[in-house]
Amino acid sequence: MSEGRPRHAGLNLGDTDAQADEGAGSAMFGFWMFLMSDALVFALLFATYGVMQHATAGGPGPATEYKIGPTFIETLVLLTSSVTYGMASVAMKHGAAIRHIMLWLAVTLSLGLLFLALELHDFADMFAHGAYPSRSGFLSAFFGLVPLHGLHVLIGGLWLVVMMVQLRVFGTDPQVKINLLRLGLFWHFLDIVWIAIFSTVYLPGLIR
Amino acid sequence: MSAPVWPAVLGRFGWQDLPFVLAWQHPTINELIGAGAAAMVVIGAGVVALLLTVTHRWRWLWSEWLTSLDHKKIGIMYIVIAFVMLARALIEANLMRLQQATAINAPGIVAPEHFAELFSTHGSIMIFFMAMPFLTGVINYLVPLQIGARDVAFPLLNAIGLWLTGSGAALMMISLVIGRFSTGGWSGYPPYTEIAFNPGVGPDYWIWAVTLGSIASTLAGINIAVTIYKMRCPGMHLMRMQMFCWTSLCTAILMVFAMPPLTVATALLALDRYLGFHFFTNAAGGNMMNYANLFWMFGHPEVYIVILPAFGIYSEVVSTFSSKELYGYVSLVIATMGIAVLSFTVWLHHFFTMGQSPSINAAFGIATMAIGVPTGVKIYNWIWTMFRGEVRFATPMLYALAFMMTFVLGGLTGIILAFPPLDYVVHNTTFLVAHFHNMLIPGTLYGLIAAYTFWFPKAFGFRLNETWGRIACGCWVIGFYLAFMPLYVLGAAGLARRTQAIDEAAYRPWLYAAELGAVILFCALAALIVQLWVSVRDRHANRVFAGDPWDGRGLEWSVSAPPPEYNFAHLPHVEQRHAFYDDKRRHAPYAPPPHYDAIAMPRNSAVAPVIGIASAIAGFALVWYIWWLAIAGLVAIIATVIARSFVRDTERTIPAAEVEREQALWLHAVDKAHPVPRERELTPANQGLAEVHR
Numbered sequence: 001m002s003e004g005r006p007r008h009a010g011l012n013l014g015d016t017d018a019q020a021d022e023g024a025g026s027a028m029f030g031f032w033m034f035l036m037s038d039a040l041v042f043a044l045l046f047a048t049y050g051v052m053q054h055a056t057a058g059g060p061g062p063a064t065e066y067k068i069g070p071t072f073i074e075t076l077v078l079l080t081s082s083v084t085y086g087m088a089s090v091a092m093k094h095g096a097a098i099r100h101i102m103l104w105l106a107v108t109l110s111l112g113l114l115f116l117a118l119e120l121h122d123f124a125d126m127f128a129h130g131a132y133p134s135r136s137g138f139l140s141a142f143f144g145l146v147p148l149h150g151l152h153v154l155i156g157g158l159w160l161v162v163m164m165v166q167l168r169v170f171g172t173d174p175q176v177k178i179n180l181l182r183l184g185l186f187w188h189f190l191d192i193v194w195i196a197i198f199s200t201v202y203l204p205g206l207i208r
Numbered sequence: 209m210s211a212p213v214w215p216a217v218l219g220r221f222g223w224q225d226l227p228f229v230l231a232w233q234h235p236t237i238n239e240l241i242g243a244g245a246a247a248m249v250v251i252g253a254g255v256v257a258l259l260l261t262v263t264h265r266w267r268w269l270w271s272e273w274l275t276s277l278d279h280k281k282i283g284i285m286y287i288v289i290a291f292v293m294l295a296r297a298l299i300e301a302n303l304m305r306l307q308q309a310t311a312i313n314a315p316g317i318v319a320p321e322h323f324a325e326l327f328s329t330h331g332s333i334m335i336f337f338m339a340m341p342f343l344t345g346v347i348n349y350l351v352p353l354q355i356g357a358r359d360v361a362f363p364l365l366n367a368i369g370l371w372l373t374g375s376g377a378a379l380m381m382i383s384l385v386i387g388r389f390s391t392g393g394w395s396g397y398p399p400y401t402e403i404a405f406n407p408g409v410g411p412d413y414w415i416w417a418v419t420l421g422s423i424a425s426t427l428a429g430i431n432i433a434v435t436i437y438k439m440r441c442p443g444m445h446l447m448r449m450q451m452f453c454w455t456s457l458c459t460a461i462l463m464v465f466a467m468p469p470l471t472v473a474t475a476l477l478a479l480d481r482y483l484g485f486h487f488f489t490n491a492a493g494g495n496m497m498n499y500a501n502l503f504w505m506f507g508h509p510e511v512y513i514v515i516l517p518a519f520g521i522y523s524e525v526v527s528t529f530s531s532k533e534l535y536g537y538v539s540l541v542i543a544t545m546g547i548a549v550l551s552f553t554v555w556l557h558h559f560f561t562m563g564q565s566p567s568i569n570a571a572f573g574i575a576t577m578a579i580g581v582p583t584g585v586k587i588y589n590w591i592w593t594m595f596r597g598e599v600r601f602a603t604p605m606l607y608a609l610a611f612m613m614t615f616v617l618g619g620l621t622g623i624i625l626a627f628p629p630l631d632y633v634v635h636n637t638t639f640l641v642a643h644f645h646n647m648l649i650p651g652t653l654y655g656l657i658a659a660y661t662f663w664f665p666k667a668f669g670f671r672l673n674e675t676w677g678r679i680a681c682g683c684w685v686i687g688f689y690l691a692f693m694p695l696y697v698l699g700a701a702g703l704a705r706r707t708q709a710i711d712e713a714a715y716r717p718w719l720y721a722a723e724l725g726a727v728i729l730f731c732a733l734a735a736l737i738v739q740l741w742v743s744v745r746d747r748h749a750n751r752v753f754a755g756d757p758w759d760g761r762g763l764e765w766s767v768s769a770p771p772p773e774y775n776f777a778h779l780p781h782v783e784q785r786h787a788f789y790d791d792k793r794r795h796a797p798y799a800p801p802p803h804y805d806a807i808a809m810p811r812n813s814a815v816a817p818v819i820g821i822a823s824a825i826a827g828f829a830l831v832w833y834i835w836w837l838a839i840a841g842l843v844a845i846i847a848t849v850i851a852r853s854f855v856r857d858t859e860r861t862i863p864a865a866e867v868e869r870e871q872a873l874w875l876h877a878v879d880k881a882h883p884v885p886r887e888r889e890l891t892p893a894n895q896g897l898a899e900v901h902r
Binding site for chain 1: 361362426429430431433434437438439464465467468469471472476479480483484485486487491492493494495498502505846850853854856
């Protein structure tokens with residue numbers, strides 16, 4: 001493989017670390033396939049939500065339960081965390097100091113945790129209004145979809161912590177680099193899912 | 209449900225959840241059958257453990273098999289699981305047939321609830337723990353060998369898939385001993401399986417066993433697809449792959465995209481049951497049609513997941529035993545891909561009668577019939593492959609021939625069912641049962657057993673006994689026709705599927721015939737066991753160490769039997785399709801390579817067994833509401849994954865000298881072997897070296 005020719009979609013390590021790039025081909029392709037499978041899980045839950053959004057069974061509906069303000073802030077926080085993760089990736093690719101990569105990962109982690117805190121606050125609010133999953137089909141579909149994204153963010157956060165420890169232990173060995181690339185795909189994927197949630201769950205719910 | 213014994217620790221377990229206790233209290237034939245089945249599981253496990261202890265083989269089992277990341281061993285372990293589960297599900301099939309044959313205006317031998325458990329476990333096992341592990345095992349074993357690779361792309365993930373499948377199967381077995389299984393059928397339709405109607409542990413066993421199987425298959429699919437896309441040896445273009453690799457690739461793609469709907473369906477059903485969600489309930493806005501759609505969005509592609517690998521197997525078998533190149537390779541590739549794509553467009557035909565408009569039904573009916581076209585292409589391809597070939601009727605070929613006849617019949621009744629007005633008449637009758645068995649038995653089971661017979665000498669180094677193979681084949685074929693042709697008649701006459709008691713005396717002769725068929729099918733399995741026994745006994749006479757007993761075409765035949773751990777001492781470089789077949793005729797396939805290199809192979813790992821056992825424990829704990837144990841299992845899984853990510857020393861190197869020694873041994877054996885002409889390939893003269901005419 002000549003340098004500069006990408007082995008996989010996304011950020012490649014070809015021109016800075018040939019050894020890590022060598023192993024990245026199937027590793028990243030496999031992760032893309034996993035993400036496709038995971039995307040399908042979300043697609044099916046979106047479809048379920050679409051079918052059930054009117055099944056409020058006389059309980060709370062989207063218009064009273066969704067809040068544009070907090071949701072918009074959550075969106076900004078999560079999108080920003082994608083930018084900071086991107087900074088970590090670029091720093092890793094170009095051989096920046098470990099401290100430098102760690103800093104960006106730490107910022108990403110804090111933004112992720114902030115997002116989770118805001119989201120949990122929203123859910124607590126909904127529960128306080130009697131909008132809990134066993135109340136109606138609509139709320140079941142909502143709590144089947146949106147918290148699953150939150151669970152993904154939580155797993156991503158745990159993964160971030162593990163990667164920070166590994167950076168400390170191993171430095172940037174090829175395995176750490178490949179796993180940082182994978183985590184990057186995962187983190188950006190969660191952004192895309194969130195954008196879909198914001199624009200097909202929250203916005204239409206508020207317009208009505 | 210009985211009173212819990214110790215709820216804080218054992219959840220909702222009560223003494224009456226043990227079939228032995230029930231049989232003691234009410235010694236009816238129904239309870240005795242339940243206790244007998246439980247005893248078989250306990251005694252079976254005990255005997256295996258005892259044998260391992262007596263022969264001091266625990267350590268061997270652990271280090272040679274359970275922790276191995278060798279794709280060949282993982283493949284074989286998948287197939288062992290499949291055979292064990294096949295035996296159980298076939299016994300259940302026999303019980304069901306016996307029940308219907310004895311319950312004509314009479315009570316029969318098993319109670320209605322028990323009968324419902326039987327058809328639920330039979331279906332769930334045959335699909336998730338017989339067909340899936342069997343085909344995954346065959347793919348695992350063969351694909352790296354056929355594409356000229358030393359292993360799969362993700363060896364550890366491969367082992368984890370095996371262990372998750374194993375833990376799902378273990379949950380199925382445990383459900384025989386502790387508690388009861390679901391009565392909701394293999395498709396587990398709510399609202400019947402909802403907590404309101406089914407508060408017991410049965411549906412929960414079903415949910416977690418199937419979920420584990422589903423996740424395992426997703427992982428297997430990712431692994432197989434990446435292996436085929438990324439690990440092919442130099443010169444192995446996609447269009448030079450063996451047909452089996454193509455069908456495996458399509459199967460893998462289907463697994464990646466079709467298992468998530470199943471995982472979502474079971475997960476949402478679990479949310480309904482455990483946390484009171486309303487996805488599929490009758491009340492509060494739930495809608496069970498969501499479940500029907502989700503389940504069959506998995507369920508239909510699943511049909512092709514289990515059938516496509518068999519199509520690949522038949523392609524290999526027919527072409528090898530006709531001594532002819534596969535006719536219409538490109539059209540077969542296109543047909544396989546066509547089937548894979550179309551399989552996602554027909555799921556609604558599983559519930560034509562559940563309230564869609566006629567135009568929607570018509571669209572899905574037409575799409576369903578369209579799948580018949582690429583399937584028909586394949587049948588013609590195999591027929592044309594045999595045409596003017598030198599066809600040899602070895603056992604795998606007999607399965608292939610039986611398949612072609614029988615599968616076409618099943619396809620014709622499929623066209624009947626694809627036609628919505630006719631489906632309204634026969635849906636939910638034994639006509640449907642006959643139809644899908646008519647597809648799956650020849651389309652999957654015959655194929656997998658043909659693969660077992662065909663590649664067994666490759667995996668173990670000796671041929672299987674031919675006589676017992678033919679007896680087994682004859683039993684599978686005759687048994688199938690006797691067991692299922694009557695069900696077409698009964699279904700057309702109006703016998704609903706899953707009927708525990710029959711009140712129509714005119715059904716009697718047909719039910720007796722079906723019962724006889726079931727017994728013959730059981731004899732087929734017994735013949736396979738005898739065959740294995742006899743073959744192991746006579747193994748020294750039937751060695752094929754040279755590795756090519758059938759004058760094979762793919763690269764898997766170009767190495768010793770059994771192949772070395774690293775498959776190829778020197779990675780092959782291919783220049784055309786059927787490289788080995790052609791090599792034998794034009795070049796020198798058994799020439800030693802110019803030089804030997806050290807080979808890095810994955811080290812054994814206990815990660816997969818730990819994850820498998822932890823997930824079985826977590827699943828069991830969730831079934832019984834033993835929350836502390838469920839959390840412990842989940843934490844163990846996460847901790848294991850994290851701990852593994854810190855392991856850097858994952859490979860061991862096989863020195864060049866060892867590779868050279870093994871290769872020299874094999875090449876020497878090839879040198880000494882007498883080439884066998886095709887007409888004597890079923891005799892001990894076959895030492896695995898094919899006589900070829902240059």
